[in-house]
Amino acid sequence: MAVTNTAVFAGVDFKTWSIQATADGDLGITFTHGFGAAPAEVSLRPMLAAFAAGNWIVSSVDASQIILAKISASTSSNASLPLLMVQARRPHTLGA
Numbered sequence: 002m003a004v005t006n007t008a009v010f011a012g013v014d015f016k017t018w019s020i021q022a023t024a025d026g027d028l029g030i031t032f033t034h035g036f037g038a039a040p041a042e043v044s045l046r047p048m049l050a051a052f053a054a055g056n057w058i059v060s061s062v063d064a065s066q067i068i069l070a071k072i073s074a075s076t077s078s079n080a081s082l083p084l085l086m087v088q089a090r091r092p093h094t095l096g097a
Contacts, residue, residue: 004030004069006087011035014091019048019083020069029060029070036091039064046086057085 004027010017016034034040043059045052056072067089 003027006030006032007083009086016089018087020085020087021082022071022084027071029068031066031068033065034067034089035065036089037064038092040067040089041092042088042090043067044088045069046088048083048085052085 003024004020004022006018006020008016009019016036018032020030039062043062045057045059058070058072059067060070061068067087069087
C-alpha cells in the first residue's frame with residue numbers, strides 16, 4: 002500500500018503533481034512542495050471517478066509540506082493511473 006506523488010510541472014511560482022493511490026486502505030500522503038512559504042492556493046483536480054468516492058481533501062498546508070487525506074477507504078481504482086492532480090501556487094510577494 003502506498004500513495005505516491007510525481008512532479009508534473011515544477012515552476013518557481015506554480016507546481017503540479019499527480020497522485021496515485023495503490024490500495025483502498027491508502028488514506029493520505031504528505032509531500033514537500035519546495036516553495037519556502039505556505040502556498041497561497043492548493044487545489045485538487047480529479048482524474049478518475051474514484052477521486053469522488055474517496056472524498057480526498059487538503060488536510061494541511063505549511064511552509065514545507067502539503068498533506069492530503071482520503072476520508073473514505075473506498076476504491077482507489079486503477080493504481081497505474083493518476084487518481085488526482087494537485088496544483089499549488091506560491092504566495093504573491095510584490096509589495097511585501
